[in-house]
Amino acid sequence: xxxxxxxxxxxxxxxxxxxxxxxxxxxxxxxxxxxxxxxxxxxxxxxxxxxxxxxxxxxxxxxxxxxxxxxxxxxxxxxxxxxxxxxxxxxxxxxxxxxxxxxxxxxxxxxxxxxxxxxxxxxxxxxxxxxxxxxxxxxxxxxxxxxxxxxxxxxxxxxxxxxxxxxxxxxxxxxxxxxxxxxxxxxxxxxxxxxxxxxxxxxxxxxxxxxxxxxxxxxxxxxxxxxxxxxxxxxxxxxxxxxxxxxxxxxxxxxxxxxxxxxxxxxxxxxxxxxxxxxxxxxxxxxxxxxxxxxxxxxxxxxxxxxx
Numbered sequence: 506x507x508x509x510x511x512x513x514x515x516x517x518x519x520x521x522x523x524x525x526x527x528x529x530x531x532x533x534x535x536x537x538x539x540x541x542x543x544x545x546x547x548x549x550x551x552x553x554x555x556x557x558x559x560x561x562x563x564x565x566x567x568x569x570x571x572x573x574x575x576x577x578x579x580x581x582x583x584x585x586x587x588x589x590x591x592x593x594x595x596x597x598x599x600x601x602x603x604x605x606x607x608x609x610x611x612x613x614x615x616x617x618x619x620x621x622x623x624x625x626x627x628x629x630x631x632x633x634x635x636x637x638x639x640x641x642x643x644x645x646x647x648x649x650x651x652x653x654x655x656x657x658x659x660x661x662x663x664x665x666x667x668x669x670x671x672x673x674x675x676x677x678x679x680x681x682x683x684x685x686x687x688x689x690x691x692x693x694x695x696x697x698x699x700x701x702x703x704x705x706x707x708x709x710x711x712x713x714x715x716x717x718x719x720x721x722x723x724x725x726x727x728x729x730x731x732x733x734x735x736x737x738x739x740x741x742x743x744x745x746x747x748x749x750x751x752x753x754x755x756x757x758x759x760x761x762x763x764x765x766x767x768x769x770x771x772x773x774x775x776x777x778x779x780x781x782x783x784x785x786x787x788x789x790x791x792x793x794x795x796x797x798x799x800x801x802x803x804x805x806x807x808x809x810x811x812x813x
Contacts, residue, residue, distance in 0.1 A: 507804070530573045668762060
């Protein structure tokens with residue numbers, strides 16, 4: 506099942522994909538079915554209901570109440586979820602090598618992948634308040650000149666847990682979605698030698714994009730092996746497959762949850778797939794550029810960047 510969030514006539518609701526161009530408004534469908542609930546007004550509520558929430562969504566999807574349907578093109582998409590916590594990893598070796606090579610060309614300084622990267626997942630906590638959805642404009646931060654996309658797969662945590670083992674980890678995944686972590690490379694290059702961050706290289710309003718849908722975990726065998734592609738103005742910039750993650754999401758969840766509770770509604774990004782950004786190939790975004798990030802089974806996350 507693919508689930509998203511839309512806003513229509515001043516109300517927010519969870520939608521399910523019926524086909525290539527049709528959506529089912531689950532909140533309206535529940536009302537027509539005389540199912541008294543507000544669960545389908547917020548994805549977080551669906552997640553917290555665990556199996557029961559998905560069972561009800563499946564039942565409504567099978568009924569496919571015509572009066573609750575709408576065309577995909579009519580929908581104003583929101584992020585499928587406003588994360589309760591957001592972490593982003595660095596799990597693709599090819600991206601790391603490509604970025605280090607690009608940085609060396611820019612600065613003349615050579616970089617090697619540190620041993621810790623191979624030994625354990627590495628991640629940072631990002632701005633959970635800056636998320637936008639499919640179709641929304643990204644606002645160019647005033648302090649930056651070198652803007653870039655990042656094509657990432659992300660998991661949504663569906664079940665609370667602490668000290669989760671690698672074997673237990675897949676059961677804590679609610680689903681998978683697309684993450685575009687817009688990056689100010691010039692700011693990032695300045696601040697990273699300070700041994701903290703990224704900070705302003707990643708933190709600005711509209712800088713994180715999620716969606717358009719969450720595909721539920723039952724449709725993606727773990728470890729995820731999904732094709733990924735990034736396009737800007739119709740030109741393919743790069744991509745790969747999520748199977749190339751050096752540490753898969755079971756490793757990542759087990760590592761993060763060591764002596765720390767993970768909560769339903771947390772989002773964890775994979776980091777950029779190899780060639781899934783412009784930095785590795787010397788490309789940069791320009792005002793007005795439109796980008797499409799596509800991941801198998803999830804869909805296409807499309808946005809535009811504007812400079813005011």
